[in-house]
Amino acid sequence: MDGNGRWARARRLPVIAGHRKGAESVQECVRAAIRQGVRYLTLYAFSSENWRRSTKEVGDLTSLLRFYLRHKINELHAQGVRLRIIGEPERFEGPLREELRRAESLTLHNTTLTLTLALSYGGRAEIVQAARRLAEDAVAGRIAVDDINESTLHNALQTADMPDPDLVIRTSGESRLSNFLLWQSAYAELIFMDVLWPDFGEAEFLEALSRFAGRQRRFGGRPA
Template sequence: MASASGGEAPPPRHVAIIMDGNGRWAKKRLLPRIAGHRQGVEAVRRVARAARTLGIEVLTLYAFSSENWRRPEEEVGGLMGLLRQFLAGELDDLVSEGVKLRVIGDWRRLSPDLVAMIEGAVARTTGNPGPTLVIALNYGAQAEILAAARRLAEQVRDGAVDPSMIDEACFEGELETAGLPPLDLLIRTSGEQRLSNFLLWQAAYAELLFVDTLWPDFDERTLAEALAQFSRRQRRFGGL
């Protein structure tokens, strides 16, 4: 990829994916929606491993939005069950491969047993030196931004922060992605072309890629193709 200065730019350090199309995948096969979600979990396993093979430093996956509670109760319950299975089945591999797990969103409002599982998984991987897998659970970007603004307002009220010193870096330090590399590439599967309240601040200068592949069919090949498309783009960050 040619950078703004004409040289070869590095591959993306931070890739995020809106995993869309599980329901349509199941409908095409005359299967219940939960069958699509099960295959979606398999895609998470494949893609998380592929990301490590391809040298991606941070992979952020939109697993459950704050708006997904509007779905039928049976479907939500099935999704939470699949999350439990994923955590229980993948944790040992994450530990052995040195992957650090991070969870963003209002996930502490999930059921107590699931919260305990997440806390245990995050604690067990927190010292790992390898790449980071970020799972967005009960996440909404507008709520994240509002919470960051409130925290800064409270710090100003208490005299801990001078309002004139609040800049982009200061604000980013209050977001849930604080400390992670900037988002380079945001992919949405299934052909939909919207951000759906995901990483709105972080995506300001990210490359956006919308692919027709349904999430259960996404694999190492499609991820590699996405990285190849990224490599052909010129990122100017507002410059020439």
């Protein structure tokens, strides 16, 4: 979800205004996903690299996230949305961690849509964490080295109980994954859109789904 800062600067507004408008886009896309029958939606909300931003911007982002968790979680719950967190949420301050824990607990049994927020997340770090866990299991004798394969590594990832993404959308004209779901996106369709995230709404979401529907997915095989 890229382009909040550029959206705000183009309007001579503080960056937080772009993040607020971007949060509204999240709500619109969640509603659109439910209407379209999408079962899993994962949002790259805060990367591990975002900690390099100014203290003020990080504080604004985390305060905004706390606000929406506190005031919008009941709406998500009523829509049947399950909220999940991947990444390193333990790096955030205590009040935000508590809001995240409460939101996950409240929505645990919802089944309409699984909304996953990637917070303080990095795809490389997730793979390293999974590899370290497997190495520790091998050293402890819980698994044999020969048993380490794509399947066991997949099961050691934070997304082990979720399907791999079919589609990855990147906004704001950038054409890279930026360390997002690197393992999981091996066969995902990639769509890059010029629109800044605060201007991304249901129409843009449906356009991406339409472009995805027109793709022929062969997974390395020949066309039927």
